[in-house]
Amino acid sequence: MSKLSTTGFWEAVARLILRNKIFILIAIVLTTVFFSMQWKHMRFTFTEANLLPDDHEVNLIYNDFLEVFGEEGNLIVLGVKDSSLFTVQNLNAWHKLASSFKPYNEVESVLSVKDLQKLVKNTEKEQFDLEPFIKDSIHSIEEIQQLQDQLFKQYPFYDNFLFNTETKTIRTAIYMRKDIVNTSARKDFIIDEFLPKVDRFEAETGLDVRISGMPYIRTLNSKSIVDEIPIFIGAALFVTSLIFFLFFRSFRATFISLIVVCFGVMWTFGIIGLLGYEITVLTALIPPLIIVIGIPNCIFLINKYQHEVKSHGNKVRSLQRVITKVGNATLMTNITTASGFATFILTESKLLKEFGIVASLSIVAIFILCLLIIPILYTFLPYPKERHLEHLNKRWIGAFVNWMENMVRHRKITIYITALILIIGSIIGIYQIKISGSLIEDMPQDTEFFSDIRFFESEFDGIMPLEIMIDSKRKKGVMKLATLKRMEQLEELIDDIPELSRPISVVSLVKYSKQAYYNGNPKYYQLPTSQENSFILSYAKNSTSDVDLLSNFVDSTGQYARITTFMKDIGTAKMERIQEDLQTKINKVFPNERYEVIMTGKALVFQKGTKYLVKNLAISLTLAIVLIALFMAYLFRSFKMIIVSLIPNLLPLLVTAGLMGYVGVPIKPSTILVFSIAFGISVDDTIHFLAKYRQELQANHWKIRKSVYAALRETGVSMIYTSIVLFFGFSVFTISSFGGTVALGALVSITLLFAMLSNLLLLPSLLLSLERNIANKEVLREPSINIIPSEDENHLEQNDKNL
Numbered sequence: 001m002s003k004l005s006t007t008g009f010w011e012a013v014a015r016l017i018l019r020n021k022i023f024i025l026i027a028i029v030l031t032t033v034f035f036s037m038q039w040k041h042m043r044f045t046f047t048e049a050n051l052l053p054d055d056h057e058v059n060l061i062y063n064d065f066l067e068v069f070g071e072e073g074n075l076i077v078l079g080v081k082d083s084s085l086f087t088v089q090n091l092n093a094w095h096k097l098a099s100s101f102k103p104y105n106e107v108e109s110v111l112s113v114k115d116l117q118k119l120v121k122n123t124e125k126e127q128f129d130l131e132p133f134i135k136d137s138i139h140s141i142e143e144i145q146q147l148q149d150q151l152f153k154q155y156p157f158y159d160n161f162l163f164n165t166e167t168k169t170i171r172t173a174i175y176m177r178k179d180i181v182n183t184s185a186r187k188d189f190i191i192d193e194f195l196p197k198v199d200r201f202e203a204e205t206g207l208d209v210r211i212s213g214m215p216y217i218r219t220l221n222s223k224s225i226v227d228e229i230p231i232f233i234g235a236a237l238f239v240t241s242l243i244f245f246l247f248f249r250s251f252r253a254t255f256i257s258l259i260v261v262c263f264g265v266m267w268t269f270g271i272i273g274l275l276g277y278e279i280t281v282l283t284a285l286i287p288p289l290i291i292v293i294g295i296p297n298c299i300f301l302i303n304k305y306q307h308e309v310k311s312h313g314n315k316v317r318s319l320q321r322v323i324t325k326v327g328n329a330t331l332m333t334n335i336t337t338a339s340g341f342a343t344f345i346l347t348e349s350k351l352l353k354e355f356g357i358v359a360s361l362s363i364v365a366i367f368i369l370c371l372l373i374i375p376i377l378y379t380f381l382p383y384p385k386e387r388h389l390e391h392l393n394k395r396w397i398g399a400f401v402n403w404m405e406n407m408v409r410h411r412k413i414t415i416y417i418t419a420l421i422l423i424i425g426s427i428i429g430i431y432q433i434k435i436s437g438s439l440i441e442d443m444p445q446d447t448e449f450f451s452d453i454r455f456f457e458s459e460f461d462g463i464m465p466l467e468i469m470i471d472s473k474r475k476k477g478v479m480k481l482a483t484l485k486r487m488e489q490l491e492e493l494i495d496d497i498p499e500l501s502r503p504i505s506v507v508s509l510v511k512y513s514k515q516a517y518y519n520g521n522p523k524y525y526q527l528p529t530s531q532e533n534s535f536i537l538s539y540a541k542n543s544t545s546d547v548d549l550l551s552n553f554v555d556s557t558g559q560y561a562r563i564t565t566f567m568k569d570i571g572t573a574k575m576e577r578i579q580e581d582l583q584t585k586i587n588k589v590f591p592n593e594r595y596e597v598i599m600t601g602k603a604l605v606f607q608k609g610t611k612y613l614v615k616n617l618a619i620s621l622t623l624a625i626v627l628i629a630l631f632m633a634y635l636f637r638s639f640k641m642i643i644v645s646l647i648p649n650l651l652p653l654l655v656t657a658g659l660m661g662y663v664g665v666p667i668k669p670s671t672i673l674v675f676s677i678a679f680g681i682s683v684d685d686t687i688h689f690l691a692k693y694r695q696e697l698q699a700n701h702w703k704i705r706k707s708v709y710a711a712l713r714e715t716g717v718s719m720i721y722t723s724i725v726l727f728f729g730f731s732v733f734t735i736s737s738f739g740g741t742v743a744l745g746a747l748v749s750i751t752l753l754f755a756m757l758s759n760l761l762l763l764p765s766l767l768l769s770l771e772r773n774i775a776n777k778e779v780l781r782e783p784s785i786n787i788i789p790s791e792d793e794n795h796l797e798q799n800d801k802n803l
């Protein structure tokens with residue numbers, strides 16, 4: 001597209017907007033109504049984020065496990081660590097609380113101390129019977145003492161499951177129905193029924209009940225995400241509008257910008273609903289992001305309008321020039337910003353894809369709204385008052401721009417040395433970055449449910465399930481003594497790993513059966529010999545109740561068995577090492593020709609997802625750089641200009657990465673977004689500066705130094721304005737209770753601040769140092785797209801008359 005045709009296009013757009021303002025406003029309102037009708041289709045996520053593609057090997061293995069044993073994240077646990085629980089009144093109240101959950105449709109089963117049953121040998125019928133430890137209710141302290149002696153000393157089968165023999169912590173296990181555990185019914189049950197009952201129990205007994213388990217954690221975590229959305233939106237509106245008002249000193253301009261971004265937020269929610277996406281920890285960030293990105297658009301357009309009004313006093317001409325002269329530049333900068341987000345679409349992660357699609361569409365939407373609403377509303381409003389234009393002569397900004405110009409004129413070597421020191425320091429810091437695969441690290445750490453997670457980690461060695469599924473490759477192969485012995489050997493190895501809890505499997509049940517066969521003597525809690533095995537199995541087969549116990553550990557065919565352990569919240573590196581050690585031991589214990597063993601579970605899926613995401617970070621960032629480099633090539637048609645334009649934008653990314661290494665912020669799903677987001681936004685300043693620089697070159701007959709300083713003075717003010725808005729806008733995310741969101745906000749803010757300084761100091765310095773190599777008249781004179789149209793007064797005058 002030639003310069004003339006680009007200018008002509010935007011003049012046509014200006015005429016279209018200003019001549020059809022009523023129709024356009026009605027269209028915007030109707031579109032907003034349409035989008036608001038889509039809000040009902042928004043869904044809040046009821047599962048933890050799966051960062052892997054659906055067809056990834058780790059997901060396929062996990063799905064194979066779920067097909068055999070069903071959903072494994074359906075357990076809620078209640079725990080009490082208090083000696084006053086062991087009174088007649090409190091212990092009966094504890095059992096009553098557990099029993100009160102049994103009638104609910106959402107609950108599959110409840111297992112408390114009162115529900116525990118001991119296997120008792122029935123010699124007459126040659127079977128095992130189940131007898132409860134507590135037949136009705138507790139009536140005396142003596143009964144409690146007897147119960148404690150039995151549980152804590154005689155029956156190791158239940159140890160570390162419903163109680164901790166060392167600390168005397170008692171648990172109750174509530175299994176939710178597997179078909180509703182990932183639906184809204186889970187949330188309704190936990191929030192409306194489960195928690196009020198627990199609260200009443202605490203009030204009546206004075207006991208502190210700890211709660212954990214994946215359904216509970218996911219519900220409370222999702223609720224925290226949802227609760228923060230209006231806080232983020234309100235804070236972003238308040239901070240950005242306050243800064244906007246301080247700059248412009250105009251309630252009118254501030255109100256107009258608020259109208260624009262509010263429409264933008266409504267459209268964003270509409271896009272999420274229209275596409276049927278879930279509100280996740282990432283998509284929840286987009287509405288406030290749109291406010292933060294939309295306000296700089298408003299600044300550019302309103303600033304230009306006020307400049308024009310001050311220059312010649314003609315309102316219609318000013319609005320026409322706002323569209324023709326700033327519209328193209330704003331479009332280009334919004335496209336580059338959207339490109340930074342759009343690169344996530346090319347990843348295989350569903351979570352990132354949805355984030356990329358919604359964010360990029362919303363950025364394009366906010367650009368359209370800015371371009372339409374601001375000029376149209378100003379046609380109905382009177383001229384800006386003199387006090388509204390005072391900000392154009394702010395002394396502090398002028399002083400700051402003068403300082404930067406002085407640095408570029410006389411201190412280029414200082415700028416280069418500083419940049420070199422930052423690069424070296426950043427590279428050292430990058431080597432110290434760690435990767436985090438923690439499932440709970442980004443959860444709100446000042447909440448009660450987070451402290452409960454740590455409590456259960458301490459008392460029962462972990463809350464994140466790690467599953468090992470053993471395929472014996474033949475029906476009833478699991479119950480063969482050889483298989484059970486191999487499983488026991490593996491369990492002993494797991495027990496030696498301090499980060500893992502005591503494993504639970506059919507091995508424990510078979511040991512318990514032998515103990516029962518020998519009349520409950522705890523010294524016989526061990527696997528039977530081959531001779532004993534036939535007698536004990538015959539008893540087990542005659543016991544119909546045993547089938548229910550087995551179903552949790554062995555599938556209906558007897559071919560598959562599971563070993564369940566729980567993992568502490570540890571770093572990715574440690575988790576990988578444990579996995580590798582376990583895999584090595586599994587390969588030794590279970591020969592490949594006779595067994596197929598897989599390792600899976602929520603903890604492993606999340607850890608692999610984090611690693612996959614880090615790989616995708618490199619891909620998405622590289623794509624963003626290549627995409628924007630191609631965009632620059634199309635704009636400037638010069639390879640040297642591409643290199644010069646990328647350097648000031650890559651330096652802030654290096655600095656941020658180095659800073660993450662020094663302060664110990666790990667690479668994780670939340671922080672990896674920083675780089676693509678920041679790069680897409682920071683390159684906007686480069687486009688504005690280089691576009692103005694090229695225009696000044698043409699106006700100043702290719703006098704490079706004069707053009708660089710003129711471009712610096714002209715674009716410096718807008719860059720400072722927008723960078724301050726972006727800095728404080730992204731800083732809003734630091735009020736989040738989610739550690740990852742805090743890190744994202746702080747890191748993007750810092751990166752954009754560095755990007756502003758880099759574009760206003762390093763970029764002009766490079767242009768001056770490489771002037772002879774870059775200032776090619778043929779390259780820069782006729783760009784592919786003329787971002788800022790030249791000042792052709794006669795042409796503009798004629799166009800004003802056409803309006």
